[in-house]
Amino acid sequence: MTPGHNAILLLRRLESIASLADEERRALENLPISAKVIPPHQDIVRGKERTSHCCLVLEGWAYRYKMLHEGRRQILSLHIPGDAPDLHSLYLDEMDHALGALSRVTVGFIPHEAIHNLIRRFPNLVAALWRETLIDAAIFCERITSLGQRDASKRLAHLFCELYLRLRAVGLADGHSYALPVTQLDLSDALGMTNVHVNRVLQELRRRELITLRGGRLTINHWPELVEVAEFDAGYLHLRPRADL
Template identity: 45%
Template sequence: MNPLIRKLEHFARLSPGDRTILTRAAAERVRKFSPRVDISREGDRPKDVHLILSGWACRYKQLEDGRRQIVSFFLPGDMCDLNIFILKEMDHSIGTISDVTIADLPREFFDEIGAGYPRIATALWWETLVNAAIQREWTMNLGQRTASERMAHLLCEIFFRLRLAGLTDEQSCEFPLTQADLAEATGLSKVHVNRTLQELRAAKLIVLKGKTLSVPSLERLMDTGLFNANYLHMEHEGSQLDANE
């Protein structure tokens, strides 16, 4: 199933017509990007919403001396800034981490959704609220959690989000992030990231091989990261609504 559809159906039950228009949108205006390039840059004039079809990307801010802070990750099924049309220019950059395929969604698509597809509109509102909740958790991560808690929490979040989109294989998932990426996302030095990952490995909380992350016991990793998945709102009652009502 299209990862966007799978994710949105956790927020509202979609009709066949809803799925058709989302499938159509994901097949039009498709672009491919190599790893470690920008999809859009700070200062650009935004024109479309980018839907991640495959691969991983990130939102980041960068200082003039090159120091960079990753402020969120985009996974398959994610839309980059639903309300981007109101901005005169981008105030952040979006860059790829792996090979990425996106679909550019124009303003007209969202006008069509708003006019005739209320279930999709409801689901997109929920996604916006979840994204805001994720940013709050990232702020808590940077301000209050220890290095081990911070790393474990981030790994739990990524695993849950991938599972929501149907992109995990039991205890494992794709994991193209480097230690430099993790440092820029957690506010830790690369040396500290390396040490923290070694601690999580030694405790048999994670296994990292190549570009695959395995989590032998998700419950133990959640305990280590003080992770509560409630902010992801994965079981919202909207998923039980009848699309024909």
């Protein structure tokens, strides 16, 4: 992949939340991005690691997580192509959690120095990247709300709605259908539910014909109804308005 091609999804992601000038787009396209394929379930960045680059998901899915001493895993967030899950590493000395490959993932590594040079030249890109980190924090707030207050059906339906809008924003949803390369165990570790409970909720959503999940692909059959089940309000994603939903 050429550097410009590697930056396409980052451009799509930033332009889904902010306005960019042509000069800013060209600067992003010219970022030095070194791509590497990471096998599933391998760490991309380890906890406590000091890094000199930021990661950009180019293909596949990644996730942030923490491991407890007894071997239990908490998935903190799921990351799709176009996401830069560790922008905070620009200013923090070390990672306080790990970033791993959920599926086979192609990651673009961008030197911190290159990003610092970019934001010194283009103040509007500072605002766009800052907005991206604030939205990341808003997604964390919604996940905490789900873990603490939403019942199992709402919790899972809410995640499916969110992922659809995030994938659609970077052109990776086909209608109301999208690739979902996660296992029931991944969902249970992300949503604070047992594997058995996740299975029951999936069966219930299927029984109500709200979703179809087959071959690693999720189709939302009835978007308004799924939104109602989830009590989903997309405002926290701060996406620029679109008229085709």
